[in-house]
Amino acid sequence: xxxxxxxxxxxxxxxxxxxxxxxxxxxxxxxxxxxxxxxxxxxxxxxxxxxxxxxxxxxxxxxxxxxxxxxxxxxxxxxxxxxxxxxxxxxxxxxxxxxxxxxxxxxxxxxxxxxxxxxxxxxxxxxxxxxxxxxxxxxxxxxxxxxxxxxxxxxxxxxxxxxxxxxxxxxxxxxxxxxxxxxxxxxxxxxxxxxxxxxxxxxxxxxxxxxxxxxxxxxxxxxxxxxxxxxxxxxx
Amino acid sequence: xxxxxxxxxxxxxxxxxxxxxxxxxxxxxxxxxxxxxxxxxxxxxxxxxxxxxxxxxxxxxxxxxxxxxxxxxxxxxxxxxxxxxxxxxxxxxxxxxxxxxxxxxxxxxxxxxxxxxxxxxxxxxxxxxxxxxxxxxxxxxxxxxxxxxxxxxxxxxxxxxxxxxxxxxxxxxxxxxxxxxxxxxxxxxxxxxxxxxxxxxxxxxxxxxxxxxxxxxxxxxxxxxxxxxxxxxxxxxxxxxxxxxxxxxxxxxxxxxxxxxxxxxxxxxxxxxxxxxxxxxxxxxxxxxxxxxxxxxxxxxxxxxxxxxxxxxxxxxxxxxxxxxxxxxxxxxxxxxxxxxxxxxxxxxxxxxxxxxxxxxxxxxxxxxxxxxxxxxxxxxxxxxxxxxxxxxxxxx
Numbered sequence: 001x002x003x004x005x006x007x008x009x010x011x012x013x014x015x016x017x018x019x020x021x022x023x024x025x026x027x028x029x030x031x032x033x034x035x036x037x038x039x040x041x042x043x044x045x046x047x048x049x050x051x052x053x054x055x056x057x058x059x060x061x062x063x064x065x066x067x068x069x070x071x072x073x074x075x076x077x078x079x080x081x082x083x084x085x086x087x088x089x090x091x092x093x094x095x096x097x098x099x100x101x102x103x104x105x106x107x108x109x110x111x112x113x114x115x116x117x118x119x120x121x122x123x124x125x126x127x128x129x130x131x132x133x134x135x136x137x138x139x140x141x142x143x144x145x146x147x148x149x150x151x152x153x154x155x156x157x158x159x160x161x162x163x164x165x166x167x168x169x170x171x172x173x174x175x176x177x178x179x180x181x182x183x184x185x186x187x188x189x190x191x192x193x194x195x196x197x198x199x200x201x202x203x204x205x206x207x208x209x210x211x212x213x214x215x216x217x218x219x220x221x222x223x224x225x226x227x228x229x230x231x232x233x234x235x236x
Numbered sequence: 237x238x239x240x241x242x243x244x245x246x247x248x249x250x251x252x253x254x255x256x257x258x259x260x261x262x263x264x265x266x267x268x269x270x271x272x273x274x275x276x277x278x279x280x281x282x283x284x285x286x287x288x289x290x291x292x293x294x295x296x297x298x299x300x301x302x303x304x305x306x307x308x309x310x311x312x313x314x315x316x317x318x319x320x321x322x323x324x325x326x327x328x329x330x331x332x333x334x335x336x337x338x339x340x341x342x343x344x345x346x347x348x349x350x351x352x353x354x355x356x357x358x359x360x361x362x363x364x365x366x367x368x369x370x371x372x373x374x375x376x377x378x379x380x381x382x383x384x385x386x387x388x389x390x391x392x393x394x395x396x397x398x399x400x401x402x403x404x405x406x407x408x409x410x411x412x413x414x415x416x417x418x419x420x421x422x423x424x425x426x427x428x429x430x431x432x433x434x435x436x437x438x439x440x441x442x443x444x445x446x447x448x449x450x451x452x453x454x455x456x457x458x459x460x461x462x463x464x465x466x467x468x469x470x471x472x473x474x475x476x477x478x479x480x481x482x483x484x485x486x487x488x489x490x491x492x493x494x495x496x497x498x499x500x501x502x503x504x505x506x507x508x509x510x511x512x513x514x515x516x517x518x519x520x521x522x523x524x525x526x527x528x529x530x531x532x533x534x535x536x537x538x539x540x541x542x543x544x545x546x547x548x549x550x551x552x553x554x555x556x557x558x559x560x561x562x563x564x565x566x567x568x569x570x571x572x573x574x575x576x577x578x579x580x581x582x583x584x585x586x587x588x589x590x591x592x593x594x595x596x597x598x599x600x601x602x603x604x605x606x607x608x609x610x611x612x613x614x615x616x617x618x619x620x621x622x623x624x625x626x627x628x629x630x631x632x633x
Binding site: 030031034048050051053054055083086087088089090092093105108109111112113119122123124125126129130133137138139140141142144145150152153154156159160163166167168169170171172173174175176177182183184185186188189190192193195196197199200201202205206209 | 308309310311312313314315317320321324325336337338339340341342344346347349350351352353354355356357358361362365369386394397398400401404408411412455456459460462498499500502503504505506507509510512514516517518522549552553582583585587588590611614615618619624625626627628630631
């Protein structure tokens with residue numbers, strides 16, 4: 001288990017103004033007033049937390065830090081701990097109705113939106129997933145079941161990869177005869193999804209954390225949007 | 237007053253029954269209908285053929301039995317497709333009118349919880365686009381994935397309480413030519429299975445009384461917006477969700493209890509994809525080993541994409557480390573279909589699962605060699621070009 005460095009030296013190069021600004025952004029989220037009501041320090045959230053058992057991670061520490069508005073510590077947590085959270089929301093057992101998991105959701109969004117280096121590190125190796133979900137509308141697909149991607153799942157993955165096409169054809173629901181997506185998705189549906197990503201600023205988030213991935217995604221999207229008659233859509 | 241006059245309530249006689257008038261949270265549906273009156277959004281009503289089940293705080297929830305629009309799960313359809321096929325098979329067996337849409341994206345919440353490379357507007361717009369697509373064809377959404385279910389409940393909650401989010405999503409939907417429409421109920425498929433349990437039991441052809449199972453309730457089913465999950469005073473005294481357990485008990489299965497039932501499966505969203513050491517360790521040490529040590533079940537049954545995947549796939553590495561593993565993992569839809577005589581490979585598609593399930597099937601009396609040969613015969617016909625796909629009729633042959 002890697003110990004979490006809580007000394008205030010690790011991020012001393014980041015100004016307090018910047019740390020305050022990031023926390024203000026967290027607090028300005030519309031969900032903020034529903035996720036933190038105070039903390040008894042009872043530790044129920046930690047007892048219920050799966051990540052706390054295997055990482056130097058504590059939902060209580062996060063709830064306490066944000067309640068005290070300790071922006072220095074919040075920055076440290078935002079740069080490290082928040083990516084250990086399993087997002088299972090077992091911590092919603094909190095007797096004060098806090099949701100450390102939801103606090104972390106907001107903190108992660110702010111970390112990504114501001115292109116924090118640690119967000120980029122946390123998402124390293126995750127690009128293929130973002131590529132898949134943004135371009136196909138399904139997070140995982142049958143053709144992702146490859147031995148090099150899931151070596152710890154054993155020989156069974158080889159068997160699936162070797163038989164993938166035939167096994168997909170031997171699925172009774174007609175919509176599941178696919179390998180690149182989890183089911184058949186209409187072109188119109190995908191175009192609408194691309195427009196949603198565009199209209200809600202998600203493209204900008206991707207550009208902030210992985211410029212190379214952004215370029216690849218934009219290339220594919222522009223071509224399909226043009227084919228669908230959306231010539232005037234720009235991603236700048 | 238004598239000692240005998242003092243009423244003594246024994247623990248075993250105490251029956252908890254939730255009182256909806258004392259619910260700590262408001263009924264979101266009332267707020268939804270109020271917003272509809274104000275012209276803020278439209279509410280899609282549950283179609284006529286429904287059953288009412290009880291939720292955590294004693295309210296009732298309408299579970300549609302047909303005219304259902306199946307919001308599929310990317311993880312189920314992609315990696316454990318017999319999970320979804322079993323849901324459809326059950327609908328077909330009862331002759332129910334359902335729709336398996338191609339105008340559907342995933343909820344994209346797996347990515348959202350894993351990477352935060354999205355935001356509330358995008359997530360709500362994806363949800364409402366799917367809901368609108370269901371309404372356009374006249375069917376009511378039923379959600380296959382636990383995370384999609386939990387996430388959509390959160391989206392609905394946010395849309396009700398955040399006017400600015402509603403405004404943004406309405407504008408996006410206008411540009412897509414769609415309505416801002418929200419279902420009256422957010423329904424998970426396992427609620428449908430529970431609602432159908434008596435009918436499933438009537439058609440049961442496989443005796444399951446010799447089977448002991450453990451149950452893992454999905455976190456995003458009963459921990460996210462917890463007031464919307466199904467509870468029953470006859471199941472765990474309404475102190476845990478009745479989902480899965482109620483179905484298994486109706487099928488004659490003995491459900492064993494274990495101490496870490498509340499723990500998650502270890503999926504972790506980003507962890508299962510890029511930090512699987514955590515998922516493997518948690519799943520094996522906190523769930524599978526505990527189940528085996530405390531119950532020694534024949535199977536563990538759950539009701540979500542991530543849970544089946546993590547609990548099943550993690551056991552391979554556990555075996556390599558000499559851990560107590562080897563417990564088959566299935567969904568409640570697969571168990572229900574199996575009880576009604578569905579083919580373990582053509583319908584349940586158990587060859588996509590990792591942990592060996594032959595001993596479980598053989599205990600139920602299935603001839604696994606014969607059944608696998610039947611499936612291989614279908615594959616041969618596909619390979620030989622005699623057929624392009626295996627049909628539903630082939631699956632039932």
